[in-house]
Amino acid sequence: MSEESKVPVVRLNGVVKKFGPVVAVKGVDLEVFESQTMAIIGPSGSGKSTVIRTINALENHDEGEITVGGVTLDGSKSSIRKVRNEVGMVFQQFNLFPYMTVLNNITLAPRRNQGISRQEAEAHAMELLEKVGLNGFEARYPSELSGGQQQRVAIARGLATRPTVMLFDEPTSALDPEVVQDVLGVMKDLANDGVTMIVVTHELTFAAQVADSIVFMDGGLVVERGAGASLLRNPQHERTIRFLSSLKSSHFD
Numbered sequence: 001m002s003e004e005s006k007v008p009v010v011r012l013n014g015v016v017k018k019f020g021p022v023v024a025v026k027g028v029d030l031e032v033f034e035s036q037t038m039a040i041i042g043p044s045g046s047g048k049s050t051v052i053r054t055i056n057a058l059e060n061h062d063e064g065e066i067t068v069g070g071v072t073l074d075g076s077k078s079s080i081r082k083v084r085n086e087v088g089m090v091f092q093q094f095n096l097f098p099y100m101t102v103l104n105n106i107t108l109a110p111r112r113n114q115g116i117s118r119q120e121a122e123a124h125a126m127e128l129l130e131k132v133g134l135n136g137f138e139a140r141y142p143s144e145l146s147g148g149q150q151q152r153v154a155i156a157r158g159l160a161t162r163p164t165v166m167l168f169d170e171p172t173s174a175l176d177p178e179v180v181q182d183v184l185g186v187m188k189d190l191a192n193d194g195v196t197m198i199v200v201t202h203e204l205t206f207a208a209q210v211a212d213s214i215v216f217m218d219g220g221l222v223v224e225r226g227a228g229a230s231l232l233r234n235p236q237h238e239r240t241i242r243f244l245s246s247l248k249s250s251h252f253d
């Protein structure tokens with residue numbers, strides 16, 4: 001089947017999001033197809049987090065249309081519930097529940113929101129811990145883990161509901177440099193396994209290796225987009241060129 005005839009897993013059409021007088025997102029169109037990874041790059045304040053947060057209705061968009069797994073977010077509670085069930089999200093700051101073990105962090109949503117039995121949820125959680133390289137960590141509490149380990153638990157938790165798409169908002173920005181590659185490695189494995197992903201990141205090497213498409217945002221707009229790493233290799237817009245060169249030089253700060 002050709003790309004054009006497929007239905008995207010995630011589609012944004014003319015999405016606008018305002019915070020009072022601030023128009024954070026000014027009309028964004030995106031399409032992500034099954035098993036593809038989209039990377040979103042851009043300077044701070046360009047609207048990347050807001051876009052990704054509208055996709056699972058952590059922010060309600062003001063204009064435009066968002067469809068996830070065939071469900072259109074129309075402001076109704078039922079559409080929000082259905083879409084959240086299709087989406088796994090990983091944040092910069094892990095956001096694990098501190099008073100719960102790793103196992104309970106991972107099994108909470110499937111048990112509470114999907115009616116999965118404890119036995120089945122725990123068996124799946126153990127598989128996911130193996131996948132993220134944390135065999136034997138199930139009884140630990142988040143405070144007993146490094147940042148990189150916490151983020152890998154957060155990825156396992158995101159996968160636990162068997163989502164249609166995984167959203168990552170700068171998943172390695174809060175990590176010590178020496179564990180960044182552990183987390184990126186897990187994400188690379190997921191992409192190779194065919195998990196559909198949207199990743200906000202400043203890790204250009206990762207984006208070049210893993211992304212099927214890369215989107216550059218600035219000022220609440222998609223300025224430029226490209227297939228594979230073409231946007232990184234051959235940026236067309238002056239703002240994209242300036243942003244990429246600022247990132248490259250910041251590696252040597």
Ligand code: ADP
Nearest residue numbers: 019022024042043044045046047048049050051
């Ligand atoms: P990025 O993730 O690219 O750094 P954001 O999506 O966080 O950008 O922010 C885009 C713009 O929206 C910024 O001007 C930011 O200050 C503003 N913004 C984001 N969240 C809020 C909020 N909850 N309330 C008010 N303004 C916000």
Ligand code: MG
Nearest residue numbers: 048049050169
């Ligand atoms: Mg952000």
